Amino acid sequence: MAKAKKKRTRKKPTGMATRSGAHSSLAHQARIIDVTVQARDELEQRVAERTRQLLNTNKELERAMVDRQQLERELLEISEREKRRIGEDLHDMVCQELAATALFLKSTAKEIAADNAAAAATLEESAKTVNRNVGLARELARGLQAVELTASGLKNALRNLAAQACDSSGIKCHFKAARGVRVPDDTSALHLYRIAQEAVTNAVKHSEAKNILVTLDRNPTHTCVSVLDDGKGFAVRRRAKGLGLHMMRYRANALGGELKIERRRTGGMDITCIIPSRG
Known part of the structure; x- marks a missing residue:
């Protein structure tokens, strides 16, 4: 007589196994939270450090810009003083010398006019050219004059x-x-x-x-x-x-x-x- 086959039945999980599984799941979640919190803290720390670095760099750039503007102002003040000096030299020296040269040419032209009319005419024309240059030099000097x-x-x-x-x-x-x-x-x-x-x-x-x-x-x-x-x-x-x-x-x-x-x-x-x- 054939032996009757025994039915296989699944054992129901005991209460201890259920609690063990739940504890394992909670521990895994806790580790994930810890890792996330740690990563967040590290990120915030790096962001804060980078922010401090950028703020310090920005302050240095602002100081450099202020220093540069101050230097540029000082250089321009030096330029103004030099322009003033050149303008005074043009007016007091170059213009005066040119005016004296033009006067000499005119007087010489009058002296030789009777003996050499052609040479006198050349001297007169030269005097006019010098006088035109006097005008140009005075215009330059006026442009370089100090403006108070x-x-x-x-x-x-x-x-x-x-x-x-x-x-x-x-x-x-x-x-x-x-x-x-x-x-x-x-x-x-x-x-x-x-x-x-x-x-x-x-x-x-x-x-x-x-x-x-x-x-x-x-x-x-x-x-x-x-x-x-x-x-x-x-x-x-x-x-x-x-x-x-x-x-x-x-x-x-x-x-x-x-x-x-x-x-x-x-x-x-x-x-x-x-x-x-x-x-």
């Missing part, structure tokens, strides 16, 4: 600049200023004037403009000086290496500002220096 400016006197100085350009070139040069424009200090006023002076000089010499406008304007945070003309304009990239434009940018940077050079849609150029209203 105060912050409150910038408006009048720019108005006089426009008037002088109009008288010397025949180009219509106007000045327009907003009300209540305040310049941070005397040094800022001097550099703004020099920037405008260089821009006006360039426009008179090279732009073939019929009209030039010098403006002094402001907004709540910035002060700006602009020189606009209706001439032929120029390619900014080609002129970017010019000494005049370089000095204008240098002055603007020394004041913590910027120089914008743009071609106008209607023709000509717009050169604007923008500086913070407060130093």
Whole structure:
């Protein structure tokens, strides 16, 4: 007689096994949480350290920028003193010597006129050439002369600049200023004037403009000086290496500002220096 097959029955898990499994799962979760917390703490520490490094670097850059601006101001002050010296030498020495030479040529021409008219005429023409050079030298000396400016006197100085350009070139040069424009200090006023002076000089010499406008304007945070003309304009990239434009940018940077050079849609150029209203 065949033996009856015994039925296989699964044993039900005891309460101890269930608790063991739950404990193992909780321990695994706890390890995951510990690792996550540790990783987060390490990340926060690295972020905090990197932030401190960036803040220190930023402070160093700010100090370097302040030092550079101070150095640029000092260099520009030296440049102003040197320009003053050269202007005085031109006026007191070169112009005087040229004027004396022209006078000598004229007097000699009169002395020999009766005996040698051709030579006298040559001397007279030479005297005229020397006198023209005297005029050029005086113009150079005038451009290099010291400009005693105060912050409150910038408006009048720019108005006089426009008037002088109009008288010397025949180009219509106007000045327009907003009300209540305040310049941070005397040094800022001097550099703004020099920037405008260089821009006006360039426009008179090279732009073939019929009209030039010098403006002094402001907004709540910035002060700006602009020189606009209706001439032929120029390619900014080609002129970017010019000494005049370089000095204008240098002055603007020394004041913590910027120089914008743009071609106008209607023709000509717009050169604007923008500086913070407060130093």
